[in-house]
Amino acid sequence: MSDITTQSLSSLVDNIKNKKLSSEEVTKAFVDRSEKSKELNSYISEDFSHAIDNAKKFDQNPNFDLKLPGIPMAVKDLFCTKNVRTTAGSKILENFIPTYESTVTQNIWNEGGILLGKLNCDEFAMGSSNETSYYGNVQNPIDKGLVPGGSSGGSAAAVSGQLTPITIGTDTGGSIRQPASFTGIVGLKPTYGSCSRYGIVAFASSLDQAGPMAQNVKDCALLQEVISTYDKKDSTSIDFKRNQYCKELNKNIKGKKIGIPKEYRVDGMPKEIEDLWQKGIQYAKDCGAEIIDISLPNTSYALPTYYIVAPAEASSNLARYDGVKYGFRAKGENLIDMYEKTRSEGFGAEVQRRIMIGTYVLSSGYYDAYYLKAQKVRKLIKNDFDEAYKQVDAILTPSTPSSAFKIGEKKDDPVSMYLNDIFTVPVNLAGLPAISIPAGHDAAGYPLGLQIIGKAFKEQEILNVAYAMEEKIDFKNKITDWWIK
């Protein structure tokens, strides 16, 4: 039993299909390990007994044609799950029980997936360390006292710590890729419009995308195949020809042109990150790819642009939390007083800060100077990528400017926290797909990731590059189970 949780998703699927394992055995193994892993604080809500019941039901009447036959899976608590509490990591949604299901999770259940529970995340996905969650910070399975990254921190810790075989996160500015990098796993942010946003608690609607987080590239491709569908319930869902990402996965990237953007060599970047990047370039060459130096001249303007666009969209998305229709309500002397106290007591400090920034940049007299300016710079950033993709098929960069940091280390300095997303944010602004794969360790033994950025809708291309490089890198995550007594 004990080795079940170390298996990849693909081998669990095979073992269930070949009747070597039942869904119940697999589900119980992940439930047991999750029960022993409370110290990681990965879960906000557990749904274990339900999961075991559903696994038994699957075993009684199995359908082995499904892509995730009886596979248990915990998901980020930003996806609305029907009749299962969904908090978005916020006090304001502490008692919110959706009466509907997000499209992405529905796609998973339709293919045989079984919900284990809801995973911790930064409040409304606003954070890079999982420290803004109302439900407490998450421990990185790599080492005690280390952040797992964010905002999909609980998701990353749960995959890395083997509490779930695979999971889904969301990525607005790096929230899948940065925690994947910090915990030594694979994370894919798909093209904007690839996965439906219906039923995902909204943060910044022009940037938000759901995506898979997995132990390896193949598992990641399999889950992407399941979750990426056109959905008329999301007006920005795009109806394009989707690949069968797992079936079509192949390691032949000979002759592929891979760009190395010089602007990602930022001031003060640790030598280990530069070394990792150079190693990555060598691996890509070893796989037969052609390396081309490129320029993305407006890269350094991406973060300031993001910190206008994302809070602006958040301030209007979060206007719905008014203590009337759902969520927490504080007592007030009158309607306005009730609104103001509800939002002051219901939202945490980071969320309030971002609502304030967003409100300010959209307010009368400042709109042109900030919001309109940012939208124009966003266009320039997208143009940079369009220009680069005339020469190359994909772009290779580090995923993050450092390895995972200590809990509390950056909490009181918002700007230094925001700098974490320096390599991931441009991708969201341009709406492109990108994958982070684990590629090495720093001196402390903490994992480091490489990011492969693709052309819009070319998920297959970057999955193939990642698949080829993964074999050369041969990364082994150093998980000691320190939290299991």
Add this chain to the structure above:
Amino acid sequence: MTIDLKTIKHISKLSRISVDEQKAEKLAGDLNSIFEFIEKLNELKTDNVEPLTSVAETTLKFRPDKIESENIREQIIKNSPEDNEDFFVVPKVVE
């Protein structure tokens, strides 16, 4: 430019988030350091650049204006902090 306490109070009113003096001062500090960082955008000339509002280069799809979910009153009201089974209840707004 710097964001003073008066501006913080104004934004907090627009945001419908109450702030006391202590919180206002903390916010002013945070917002000033964030805007200092944002001001970098002024280095760029953008006079002739078209703003990018959406990366999805498709026009929004039209659909027939048809009701698809009926009788969901109970579901809609289910999560409200206060209701009388038919309507949401809020503090009195008309004397």
